[in-house]
Amino acid sequence: MEFEEMKKIWDNQTNQPMYAIDQDALQQRVSKRKNKAKNIASYTEKALAGALGLSGLAIVAVNVFTGKYEVTSLIMAVLMLVMATYVLVNRSKRLKWNNTFDNSILGELEEAIAHANYQVRLSQSGRWFFFIVAGFTVLSTYSTTADIPKTIIVIAFFVVVYFLAKWEHKTFYVSQKQRLLDMKKKLQELEVV
Amino acid sequence: MTEEQQSQIFQEWLNEHKGILFKVIRSFAQSAEDQEDLFQEISVQLWRSVPKFKAESKVSTWIYRLALNQAIKWSTKEQRRPAEEHKEEFSRLLYQQAPADNSRLNWLYEQIHELEQTDRSICLMMFDGFSYKEIGEVVGISENYVGVKVNRIKEKLTAMSKKLN
DSSP: OOHHHHHHHHHHHTTSOOEEEOHHHHHHHHHHHHHHHHHHHHHHHHHHHHHHHHHHHHHHHHHHHHOOOOHHHHHHHHHHHHHHHHHHHHHHHHHHHTTOSOSSHHHHHHHHHHHHHHHHHHHHHHHHHHHHHHHHHHHHHHHHHOOHHHHHHHHHHHHHHHHHHHHHIIIIIIHHHHHHHHHHHHHHHTTOO | OOHHHHHHHHHHHHHHHHHHHHHHHHHHOOSHHHHHHHHHHHHHHHHHHGGGOOSSSOHHHHHHHHHHHHHHHHHHHHHHSOHHHHTSOOOOOEEEOOOSOOHHHHHHHHHHHHSOHHHHHHHHHHHTTOOHHHHHHHHTSOHHHHHHHHHHHHHHHHHHHHHHO
16 A cells, blocks of 8 residues: 555545544443432531531530530530531532432533532531631630640641641542533533533 | 633634544554543643644644643553553443444554654654644654654555555
């Protein structure tokens, strides 16, 4: 075969559609991502509401049983219970809009993005709440013990937890949302959805 | 540049020049999974490159340069990846449409894939009718040296086709 002939073969391909999108595989992949986003959101809600509710109740119980009512710890307990309620209210709202998306690829993708977005917001609110809990805990530790080294250890603990939470937020939640947005953009660019 | 403008330009580029992407992808990645992986990487980089395009070269040259650079980077990265990672379950999204008779085209792609990375890039651009100057700018070698390489590639491909016959 001469080079000119190769060139002709090469040029001919330009006029043919080279690739197509496998719609079924795409739907499966989007569903998989949607379920993953949904499960992560559900697990986080349960863990957060459970941990906050139990901790809040435990603090109240300690105050009641010891008969020593400490204002800072009680405020913290109330805040924890408020936050647990906030998480549960949001969960119930989320479960309501859960099935409002259609079954098309775009619908499933929109739902996955909505879950991922919700997860990012939940994680962000959790961070603000974290500052309040940390502040009250440090205050409570210092006011009850007046022990500076102990207070410093508590502060150090919260600093470490803060950075771990920040890492988790970026690595899992924000990146998951970004991946889904990228996927949507790509599919729109390819005019698949 | 607003995101909307960037999207619009990207869309136009993709519609007009997706053939370049597919040719580069097919020459550098063989399995469907790899082709899709590379397609994603090139698309993302192309999207990011839109605001950087200063119209100092043709859009097709710009896209070729970016796609080839990305494909070379991807190939290097792929070689370093442990084999287990390749086994990851991956449902195919893009699949190649088989025209009535593509055996000769397949053969041609196989030969291009066998070439060393720079020659592969030169070969793709040569088939798509780019000038030696444009190829040299993209690949980073002189115009004269492109000429030498093009002749060698042509000879090599012709010799291979004779073997096939």
